[in-house]
Amino acid sequence: MKKDNFEYLASVLEKADTGPVIEEKEWDYQYIGAKVKDLIKKYDISWDADTYVPSDDDLADRLYQAGWELALESGVYCRNTKKQMLWTQDELQKVIDSGPSELVVGTGDDEAVLRQRRPEQPSRVTILGGAYGTLIEEELFGAMVEAYAKEPLIDIVEPPSIPTAFGRTIRIQSPWEVMAARRESDLALAAIARAGRPGMCVGAAATSGSEIIELAATSYNAYRQTDWHHTSFISENKVSYADLTRAAHFYMTGSVAHTFCDPIYGGFLGGKEGVAIGCVAGPILLRATLLGDTVNAGPSHAHLSCDTHPDLLAAQALSFQAISRNTKLLKGIHIRPAHGPGTKEILYEVAAMALMGVSSGVDYLKSVQAACGVNMGHTSPVEARLCARVAHASEALGREEANDLVTQLVNKYQELIPTADTGKHFRDSYNLETLEPAPAWQGTYEEVIEELKELGLNL
Amino acid sequence: MNEPKVQTDEFLNILDKAENGPMVDINDWDQTYIYQTIKDLINKYDLKIDIQDPGVPSDDDMADRVFQAAMDLAVQSGVYCTDTQRQMIFTREELEKVLARVPEEVQIGEGSEKRVIKKRMVDQEGHVTIGGGFWGVVVPEDLLLPMTMAYAQIEENDFLCTGALRTTYGRPIRAFSPWDTLACWQEMRTTFEAVERAGRPGMTVSGPNTSASAIGTVTTVTHGCVRPSDYGSVAFMSELKVSYDDLIRACHYVQTNSFAHNFYNPIYGGYAGGAEGVAVAHVAGFILMKATLFGEAFNAGPSHAHMSTNTFPPLIPAQSLAHQALSRNTNITCANFTRPNAGPGEKDLLYEIAAYQLATVTAGVEIATGVQTATGRHEAHCSPLEVRFLIRAARAAEKMTRAEADPIVKKLIALYKDGQKENKIGKRFDEVYDLESLEPTPEWQSVVDEVVDELEDLGLKI
Numbered sequence: 033m034k035k036d037n038f039e040y041l042a043s044v045l046e047k048a049d050t051g052p053v054i055e056e057k058e059w060d061y062q063y064i065g066a067k068v069k070d071l072i073k074k075y076d077i078s079w080d081a082d083t084y085v086p087s088d089d090d091l092a093d094r095l096y097q098a099g100w101e102l103a104l105e106s107g108v109y110c111r112n113t114k115k116q117m118l119w120t121q122d123e124l125q126k127v128i129d130s131g132p133s134e135l136v137v138g139t140g141d142d143e144a145v146l147r148q149r150r151p152e153q154p155s156r157v158t159i160l161g162g163a164y165g166t167l168i169e170e171e172l173f174g175a176m177v178e179a180y181a182k183e184p185l186i187d188i189v190e191p192p193s194i195p196t197a198f199g200r201t202i203r204i205q206s207p208w209e210v211m212a213a214r215r216e217s218d219l220a221l222a223a224i225a226r227a228g229r230p231g232m233c234v235g236a237a238a239t240s241g242s243e244i245i246e247l248a249a250t251s252y253n254a255y256r257q258t259d260w261h262h263t264s265f266i267s268e269n270k271v272s273y274a275d276l277t278r279a280a281h282f283y284m285t286g287s288v289a290h291t292f293c294d295p296i297y298g299g300f301l302g303g304k305e306g307v308a309i310g311c312v313a314g315p316i317l318l319r320a321t322l323l324g325d326t327v328n329a330g331p332s333h334a335h336l337s338c339d340t341h342p343d344l345l346a347a348q349a350l351s352f353q354a355i356s357r358n359t360k361l362l363k364g365i366h367i368r369p370a371h372g373p374g375t376k377e378i379l380y381e382v383a384a385m386a387l388m389g390v391s392s393g394v395d396y397l398k399s400v401q402a403a404c405g406v407n408m409g410h411t412s413p414v415e416a417r418l419c420a421r422v423a424h425a426s427e428a429l430g431r432e433e434a435n436d437l438v439t440q441l442v443n444k445y446q447e448l449i450p451t452a453d454t455g456k457h458f459r460d461s462y463n464l465e466t467l468e469p470a471p472a473w474q475g476t477y478e479e480v481i482e483e484l485k486e487l488g489l490n491l
Numbered sequence: 492m493n494e495p496k497v498q499t500d501e502f503l504n505i506l507d508k509a510e511n512g513p514m515v516d517i518n519d520w521d522q523t524y525i526y527q528t529i530k531d532l533i534n535k536y537d538l539k540i541d542i543q544d545p546g547v548p549s550d551d552d553m554a555d556r557v558f559q560a561a562m563d564l565a566v567q568s569g570v571y572c573t574d575t576q577r578q579m580i581f582t583r584e585e586l587e588k589v590l591a592r593v594p595e596e597v598q599i600g601e602g603s604e605k606r607v608i609k610k611r612m613v614d615q616e617g618h619v620t621i622g623g624g625f626w627g628v629v630v631p632e633d634l635l636l637p638m639t640m641a642y643a644q645i646e647e648n649d650f651l652c653t654g655a656l657r658t659t660y661g662r663p664i665r666a667f668s669p670w671d672t673l674a675c676w677q678e679m680r681t682t683f684e685a686v687e688r689a690g691r692p693g694m695t696v697s698g699p700n701t702s703a704s705a706i707g708t709v710t711t712v713t714h715g716c717v718r719p720s721d722y723g724s725v726a727f728m729s730e731l732k733v734s735y736d737d738l739i740r741a742c743h744y745v746q747t748n749s750f751a752h753n754f755y756n757p758i759y760g761g762y763a764g765g766a767e768g769v770a771v772a773h774v775a776g777f778i779l780m781k782a783t784l785f786g787e788a789f790n791a792g793p794s795h796a797h798m799s800t801n802t803f804p805p806l807i808p809a810q811s812l813a814h815q816a817l818s819r820n821t822n823i824t825c826a827n828f829t830r831p832n833a834g835p836g837e838k839d840l841l842y843e844i845a846a847y848q849l850a851t852v853t854a855g856v857e858i859a860t861g862v863q864t865a866t867g868r869h870e871a872h873c874s875p876l877e878v879r880f881l882i883r884a885a886r887a888a889e890k891m892t893r894a895e896a897d898p899i900v901k902k903l904i905a906l907y908k909d910g911q912k913e914n915k916i917g918k919r920f921d922e923v924y925d926l927e928s929l930e931p932t933p934e935w936q937s938v939v940d941e942v943v944d945e946l947e948d949l950g951l952k953i
Contacts, residue, residue, distance in 0.1 A: 038660060038673070038677070039660060041673060042659065042660035042661075042662055042673060045662070045668075045669050045670060045673065046662055048669075049662075049665065112668070198499065198503055200503070200506075200507070200510075203510075205735065206574070206735045206738070206739070207506055207509075207735060207738035207739045207741070207742040208506065209739070210709070210739055210742035210743050210746060211503070211506070211742060211746075213746075214746040243706070244705070244706075244709060244739060247672075247706065247709040247710050247713075248709050248739075248742075248743055248746065250713060250714070251709075251712060251713040251714065251743070251746070251747050252712070252713065252714070252719055252747040252748070252749070253746065253747055253748065254746070254747075256714070257714050257715075273667070273668045273669055276668075276669035277668070277669040277671070277672050277706060277710075279669070280669045280672035280673055280676075280710075281672050281710050281713075284672060284673070284676040284710070284715075284716070285713055285714050285715055285716070286714070286715060287714075
């Protein structure tokens with residue numbers, strides 16, 4: 033990708049070095065907490081608690097204005113320099129407008145295209161499937177990636193993380209990060225080749241570390257510019273030098289840059305209305321700060337971690353509608369259910385999120401960080417398969433129809449979230465030789481497909 | 492390179508040493524493992540360098556004893572990892588195995604810019620590869636492009652080492668920050684543009700030099716920037732220490748199967764001691780860098796504790812002896828590293844360069860690199876004309892023996908040694924070069940012509 037506005041990149045880094053000095057506590061309480069509270073009032077951001085997929089365009093537009101004002105007036109906080117990074121109205125508008133509305137990732141026959149969608153627009157969504165950084169034992173990493181890549185409905189694969197590289201602990205900011213970067217990319221690229229999709233776009237790098245791991249992974253004999261390279265904010269709207277370095281590296285190498293933030297429900301943003309504003313301001317600022325080609329906000333419940341909590345559904349739906357109606361940013365939904373593989377509830381959660389996101393205008397779905405991604409090996413391709421099927425079936429649905437279906441699904445899982453069953457490890461939910469789901473898990477999946485059909489979804 | 496630089500298991504074994512070796516306090520390392528061990532080895536192997544009348548030693552037995560002392564140092568002390576405070580220990584068998592598989596030739600560059608660097612021996616006539624450039628001298632942004640073009644236009648310059656930027660896009664560069672990425676990319680993009688404009692688009696380059704952290708290397712040795720066939724850099728710290736940052740660089744070169752040169756600057760007047768100690772540390776450093784960092788080419792640019800230069804008179808025989816030891820006992824591809832005290836426009840600069848080339852090329856080095864003019868510490872105080880002069884001196888030295896070089900080197904040292912105390916840093920590039928024609932000013936050219944005549948009177952025709 034041609035990325036050559038180096039003066040803009042330098043100006044962003046300059047903001048991180050020369051903006052006003054602010055204490056982090058002041059940032060959290062004043063620039064986020066108090067500001068968001070004011071914006072909720074000013075723009076009258078509220079909705080019926082029983083609605084999960086609102087259809088109020090005016091509310092969506094007011095939400096966008098609130099998110100824009102938060103982005104413009106608070107900006108971003110750089111944790112390394114304790115500086116506030118501020119943009120003018122013109123700067124912010126220009127950089128938002130400069131983002132792609134269509135993006136080709138991967139290579140050759142395995143290319144995938146992401147295209148901008150609007151709420152209720154009957155056009156194809158792109159499916160990302162994978163474990164989203166959930167840890168998996170090093171020896172199972174390749175098999176897991178291959179199992180996802182074999183799923184024909186998955187357009188882009190997102191690998192799990194490895195806790196070790198060649199059996200050794202990965203010490204942060206050490207040469208072990210470089211070893212881990214290469215180990216992960218070697219295993220991932222071999223896995224997609226075995227699946228017959230060597231040009232498939234891969235989320236890179238999934239293993240956590242400092243900026244070193246992403247820099248080392250985006251190089252010769254490793255991940256390619258056409259892969260899906262990550263950099264992010266820290267909640268709320270904070271950035272580190274490490275993330276700015278990642279962003280600069282992806283920009284300079286002309287790599288696809290995916291940027292994300294995780295606004296916290298029950299944190300400094302407050303409740304669902306505040307999270308909705310955070311989910312709009314975050315993507316705007318991700319584009320401005322980290323020059324993301326794609327953006328997403330995957331809010332997190334302060335205690336439960338999942339983003340399928342009923343209060344978070346409408347907040348996300350409105351934020352997608354707001355961004356979709358007012359920008360051409362390529363935005364997606366990140367699906368982080370509370371339940372794990374092998375349970376019916378994970379499939380209900382995934383289906384609800386897919387229905388809500390697609391009808392609200394997301395361009396792509398990130399599926400699925402099962403059991404909130406915090407249980408080693410507790411993720412499987414079946415839930416991503418279900419997500420893809422529901423998503424494509426939802427492409428022609430209106431928000432009101434989607435809301436009816438989501439309401440029924442939420443009723444099936446919401447009470448169980450606090451005690452969610454984290455399900456089974458990949459080795460127990462899949463046959464590691466055939467890389468197909470175990471009969472029990474396949475049976476559960478088929479049962480839920482039938483239930484969804486009975487609810488009226490055209491699968 | 493088609494073959495992997497090193498097998499994964501062997502490289503993991505090295506990283507394991509940095510994690511699991513014995514804990515050693517850094518003061519203990521400096522004073523016992525380096526200073527005391529080197530002192531004992533100098534006595535054990537009866538190493539003596541004449542620093543009263545320094546020149547080019549021709550004592551093969553002494554060179555071999557320096558090598559033995561260095562092997563002992565490498566086995567007894569090994570390498571110190573500063574991040575983990577661990578001693579990385581190598582057995583003699585491990586090191587001998589590493590040395591045994593060093594090839595007799597290495598290759599840099601691609602296409603018409605490909606260079607095969609073949610082993611040379613002491614006193615052996617043979618072509619020396621030239622690596623001319625700034626070698627990290629800091630330059631303002633507006634001078635980087637024309638200066639680089641001027642270095643690239645030197646036909647006999649086989650590869651080009653970049654300068655370091657003072658600012659990037661007009662902003663200061665903060666180490667260990669995203670500025671490292673922006674600045675190093677700017678440095679390398681400008682360098683590639685310069686070599687293209689100079690008509691040598693595939694020219695091998697050595698960089699980046701702007702970053703103080705590993706980020707600079709890791710961010711630029713990648714798609715669309717530094718190529719695996721370029722001349723990468725990763726180093727030890729003095730004495731025989733390695734940091735995680737350098738292991739990160741080495742690891743990235745290994746993983747991308749990129750050519751890398753390893754360097755190390757023993758300190759004269761530091762824990763290595765005097766001339767003999769520097770010679771031992773120099774040789775041990777090459778052996779241990781090959782075992783730890785897996786480079787393909789090596790240089791040591793010993794540094795005077797106060798003046799930084801490596802043309803300080805006692806360092807001339809010390810480096811010559813070290814290169815003789817390596818040339819006679821290993822296939823390691825050795826580069827000299829020219830770091831004179833004087834700067835552009837000064838005659839002394841040329842005397843220093845000539846003395847250094849004669850002492851090291853006759854000692855068997857395969858690569859002549861430089862010039863880190865005026866010890867590399869003064870902004871833009873370097874010019875391509877001294878590289879042109881270096882090439883002429885190195886070409887003359889290629890046809891000489893140590894014994895032939897010795898009297899000339901002694902005369903040259905006599906010409907510059909007193910001036911070293913005066914720090915004649917000379918002039919900036921834009922004061923000694925015409926920025927439009929990218930040719931030296933008549934004044935600077937005439938100084939060179941004068942020195943060429945003086946050298947002829949001394950018996951050296953270049």
